[in-house]
Amino acid sequence: MDNRLFFPATQRNRDCIGDVLSRNIKKNCSILEIGSGSGEHGVFFQKLFPEIIWQTSDPDLLNRKSIISWIEYEELSRKMPPPLDLDVEKVPWHLPTQLVNSLQGIVSINMIHVAKWNCTIELFKGAGKLLKEGQFLILYGPFKIGNKHISKSNYCFDNSIRAKNDLWGIRNIEEVSEEAKKNSFCQKNIIRMPANNFSIIYKKVSC
Numbered sequence: 113m114d115n116r117l118f119f120p121a122t123q124r125n126r127d128c129i130g131d132v133l134s135r136n137i138k139k140n141c142s143i144l145e146i147g148s149g150s151g152e153h154g155v156f157f158q159k160l161f162p163e164i165i166w167q168t169s170d171p172d173l174l175n176r177k178s179i180i181s182w183i184e185y186e187e188l189s190r191k192m193p194p195p196l197d198l199d200v201e202k203v204p205w206h207l208p209t210q211l212v213n214s215l216q217g218i219v220s221i222n223m224i225h226v227a228k229w230n231c232t233i234e235l236f237k238g239a240g241k242l243l244k245e246g247q248f249l250i251l252y253g254p255f256k257i258g259n260k261h262i263s264k265s266n267y268c269f270d271n272s273i274r275a276k277n278d279l280w281g282i283r284n285i286e287e288v289s290e291e292a293k294k295n296s297f298c299q300k301n302i303i304r305m306p307a308n309n310f311s312i313i314y315k316k317v318s319c
């Protein structure tokens with residue numbers, strides 16, 4: 113059965129996110145994607161980086177079904193593992209040993225503003241336990257700087273997501289990076305991306 117979902121933003125942002133990833137991903141490793149959604153990013157990045165294994169995950173069953181369908185549709189079943197049922201708040205995270213041993217980094221795209229603040233806290237706690245020195249956590253999405261929106265459209269978007277769920281909202285970069293610091297990550301780079309988004313690259317440092 114074809115359970116593919118289509119998230120239009122993925123078509124618009126996948127190339128520029130791919131550019132950021134290409135500057136950070138090494139060969140022969142695995143990347144864990146958290147909150148993979150439809151799976152469109154997952155199959156795109158798996159094809160872009162054939163030397164690695166892209167491990168998708170999502171807590172939502174419909175999204176995981178979509179990811180499975182996208183993997184089948186793109187004929188990547190022999191390369192890509194099926195998505196993991198991973199909710200950052202359900203700790204400890206249960207991950208396959210093979211993934212843990214080959215992991216080079218974690219990527220989470222457009223997740224933390226449509227989840228409770230506690231998800232950001234648990235994302236960094238979980239990543240901090242899992243990743244070793246030099247490995248990365250990359251976040252992509254809209255952020256506030258100095259608690260201020262960087263555009264009118266981000267302000268309107270923030271209001272619209274808060275109207276759906278008052279625990280959601282565009283996060284402040286400084287507060288996110290504070291959580292990073294608590295879990296031994298340093299903020300390596302902030303890259304301004306199209307459509308008022310950012311990529312933030314955190315690197316694990318020694319504790």
Ligand SMILES: C[S@@+](CC[C@H](N)C(=O)[O-])C[C@H]1O[C@@H](n2cnc3c(N)ncnc32)[C@H](O)[C@@H]1O
Nearest residue numbers: 119147148149172199200201221222223227231
């Ligand atoms: C706006 S969608 C983004 C999906 C995809 N990354 C993209 O860019 O199209 C947010 C995603 O975060 C996931 N998510 C929400 N809460 C989560 C949690 N507690 N742990 C992990 N993922 C979560 C949702 O299931 C959803 O797939």
